Amino acid sequence: xxxxxxxxxxxxxxxxxxxxxxxxxxxxxxxxxxxxxxxxxxxxxxxxxxxxxxxxxxxxxxxxxxxxxxxxxxxxxxxxxxxxxxxxxxxxxxxxxxxxxxxxxxxxxxxxxxxxxxxxxxxxxxxxxxxxxxxxxxxxxxxxxxxxxxxxxxxxxxxxxxxxxxxxxxxxxxxxxxxxxxxxxxxxxxxxxxxxxxxxxxxxx
Amino acid sequence: xxxxxxxxxxxxxxxxxxxxxxxxxxxxxxxxxxxxxxxxxxxxxxxxxxxxxxxxxxxxxxxxxxxxxxxxxxxxxxxxxxxxxxxxxxxxxxxxxxxxxxxxxxxxxxxxxxxxxxxxxxxxxxxxxxxxxxxxxxxxxxxxxxxxxxxxxxxxxxxxxxxxxxxxxxxxxxxxxxxxxxxxxxxxxxxxxxxxxxxxxxxxx
DNA sequence: CTCTAAACCGACCCATCGGTCTGGTTTCTT
DNA sequence: AAGAAACCAGACCGATGGGTCGGTTTAGAG
Numbered sequence: 001x002x003x004x005x006x007x008x009x010x011x012x013x014x015x016x017x018x019x020x021x022x023x024x025x026x027x028x029x030x031x032x033x034x035x036x037x038x039x040x041x042x043x044x045x046x047x048x049x050x051x052x053x054x055x056x057x058x059x060x061x062x063x064x065x066x067x068x069x070x071x072x073x074x075x076x077x078x079x080x081x082x083x084x085x086x087x088x089x090x091x092x093x094x095x096x097x098x099x100x101x102x103x104x105x106x107x108x109x110x111x112x113x114x115x116x117x118x119x120x121x122x123x124x125x126x127x128x129x130x131x132x133x134x135x136x137x138x139x140x141x142x143x144x145x146x147x148x149x150x151x152x153x154x155x156x157x158x159x160x161x162x163x164x165x166x167x168x169x170x171x172x173x174x175x176x177x178x179x180x181x182x183x184x185x186x187x188x189x190x191x192x193x194x195x196x197x198x199x200x201x202x203x204x205x
Numbered sequence: 206x207x208x209x210x211x212x213x214x215x216x217x218x219x220x221x222x223x224x225x226x227x228x229x230x231x232x233x234x235x236x237x238x239x240x241x242x243x244x245x246x247x248x249x250x251x252x253x254x255x256x257x258x259x260x261x262x263x264x265x266x267x268x269x270x271x272x273x274x275x276x277x278x279x280x281x282x283x284x285x286x287x288x289x290x291x292x293x294x295x296x297x298x299x300x301x302x303x304x305x306x307x308x309x310x311x312x313x314x315x316x317x318x319x320x321x322x323x324x325x326x327x328x329x330x331x332x333x334x335x336x337x338x339x340x341x342x343x344x345x346x347x348x349x350x351x352x353x354x355x356x357x358x359x360x361x362x363x364x365x366x367x368x369x370x371x372x373x374x375x376x377x378x379x380x381x382x383x384x385x386x387x388x389x390x391x392x393x394x395x396x397x398x399x400x401x402x403x404x405x406x407x408x409x410x
Numbered sequence: 411c412t413c414t415a416a417a418c419c420g421a422c423c424c425a426t427c428g429g430t431c432t433g434g435t436t437t438c439t440t
Numbered sequence: 441a442a443g444a445a446a447c448c449a450g451a452c453c454g455a456t457g458g459g460t461c462g463g464t465t466t467a468g469a470g
Contacts, residue, residue, distance in 0.1 A: 029324050042419045114319040117381050119234050159391035170375030176322050190368035197402035247449045
């Protein structure tokens with residue numbers, strides 16, 4: 001039983017540090033030794049726990065990234081009254097630079113998505129399925145908002161969800177280097193304009 | 206003189222095929238031999254014309270990609286009356302799948318941007334400067350639109366430009382695999398909503 | 411204290427790929 | 441014709457990095 005604990009602990013350390021460095025330098029630009037040296041572990045230790053670099057990364061995706069996306073972008077939408085402000089807040093939150101240099105700028109789906117596209121079908125599909133979860137949830141929240149009278153009836157919820165996701169992914173691309181806080185502010189402002197266009201406008205209260 | 210022509214012709218073939226394959230498989234995932242075999246050329250030929258793979262790609266960026274962006278996204282905006290519809294059309298155009306399988310889906314700035322980020326500062330900066338040209342032009346066109354009374358006075362043109370670019374880049378991320386024509390349609394529709402929000406609404410005509 | 415198996419080490423293997431080098435062939439110049 | 445310069449072929453080099461393998465340590469069970 002203790003051995004299983006040790007195993008878990010090591011795997012956990014590997015995954016955590018792995019995500020950190022992969023996010024920093026990219027998957028293909030990070031060698032196993034880069035990570036292993038950092039943790040003072042050896043190749044042998046690594047291959048004792050994971051069958052390949054790919055297997056390792058999939059593990060990271062499914063354990064850490066999924067959780068991150070869910071916590072930041074999915075869950076917060078499910079306990080709100082008016083969806084539009086809630087979505088806005090979740091996006092703003094996800095674009096927030098992490099405390100210290102840890103996991104800067106929310107999460108990194110877009111970078112990985114692009115990196116694995118046309119290069120590793122397996123990993124790509126895992127990442128895409130994460131996006132899909134987000135999208136489905138967005139659509140459902142938007143539809144609810146329509147029923148509740150917060151969103152105009154003419155709005156195409158699927159289209160809106162896609163559009164929101166696209167703008168968010170693109171924003172992360174633009175923010176990838178320059179720590180330009182301005183960008184985030186601009187984005188939120190413009191998104192508000194868009195949300196204003198699809199919100200239900202109550203008869204003058 | 207003839208020699209110079211030969212040189213140009215070979216370099217041109219190399220760049221064309223290079224962009225095609227790099228776009229297809231990514232820069233780091235494409236070896237020189239991949240390209241050379243396709244053209245029945247040798248390493249010797251290659252290194253006679255370019256000093257390195259990096260030099261080669263920069264050549265491609267500055268000759269081919271710059272032109273593509275300019276022709277698709279910059280130039281069309283400079284001879285229009287109302288900027289908003291013109292922008293919309295240029296984006297729609299840029300998302301169009303190329304004829305045949307040649308240069309599918311407009312261009313590929315976002316993919317390269319992500320690939321070189323944190324990996325090759327030199328190439329990154331070239332790519333970013335292309336984005337910058339686009340952005341500056343967008344801003345200037347939007348400002349003109351404001352003066353001409355097509356765009357509401359309260360609009361932050363810089364913010365709007367950033368937002369448009371972000372949504373476009375993100376859209377290309379989403380479209381990268383699935384040949385989902387639906388996506389493009391959805392995007393254009395939602396963008397229209399946004400444009401509607403920042404357009405100047407003439408007093409009931 | 412032993413014995414076993416999990417955990418771990420690190421030298422090694424090997425495929426890939428950017429880049430070099432040598433030498434050959436075509437093309438232009440004189 | 442002949443020499444130079446451009447052009448190209450392809451064997452080779454060196455570094456990198458994923459993956460392997462035999463051996464060593466550690467820790468819990470009996």
